[in-house]
Amino acid sequence: MQELSQRIISVISAIPIGKVATYGQIATLAGQPRAARQVARLLHSSSDKYDLPWHRVINAQGHISLSGTAGKKQALKLRVEGIEIMAHNRIDLAVYQWKPSRDD
DNA sequence: ATAGTGACTATAG
DNA sequence: GCTATAGCCACTA
Numbered sequence: 001m002q003e004l005s006q007r008i009i010s011v012i013s014a015i016p017i018g019k020v021a022t023y024g025q026i027a028t029l030a031g032q033p034r035a036a037r038q039v040a041r042l043l044h045s046s047s048d049k050y051d052l053p054w055h056r057v058i059n060a061q062g063h064i065s066l067s068g069t070a071g072k073k074q075a076l077k078l079r080v081e082g083i084e085i086m087a088h089n090r091i092d093l094a095v096y097q098w099k100p101s102r103d104d
Numbered sequence: 105a106t107a108g109t110g111a112c113t114a115t116a117g
Numbered sequence: 118g119c120t121a122t123a124g125c126c127a128c129t130a
């Protein structure tokens with residue numbers, strides 16, 4: 001396991017219920033601001049091996065990146081956690097984005 | 105080693 | 118809103 005991958009996984013695991021994080025944000029927290037794609041890669045390649053809250057990870061626009069049923073399932077999971085999903089799977093980042101610096 | 109790929113992001117039109 | 122480009126980096130063949 002690469003150190004970066006482990007760090008990314010660690011960050012994702014730390015996302016609290018009721019909050020979301022963007023790929024770029026996770027990459028930054030892992031120490032690699034340019035590694036947004038690796039975050040996505042790690043998510044879909046390791047979410048089944050580890051117990052990652054992959055559904056709490058969305059893109060920088062507050063959209064769900066997945067399409068079709070997968071996206072709907074993600075939206076549903078987020079809704080269950082208390083996050084309100086708007087039309088077209090949009091999420092209000094100003095309200096729900098995770099801020100690890102604070103106690104939250 | 106090289107090339108292709110992707111649940112990304114930023115910028116441009 | 119949309120598509121197109123470019124930059125980015127780990128993984129896979």
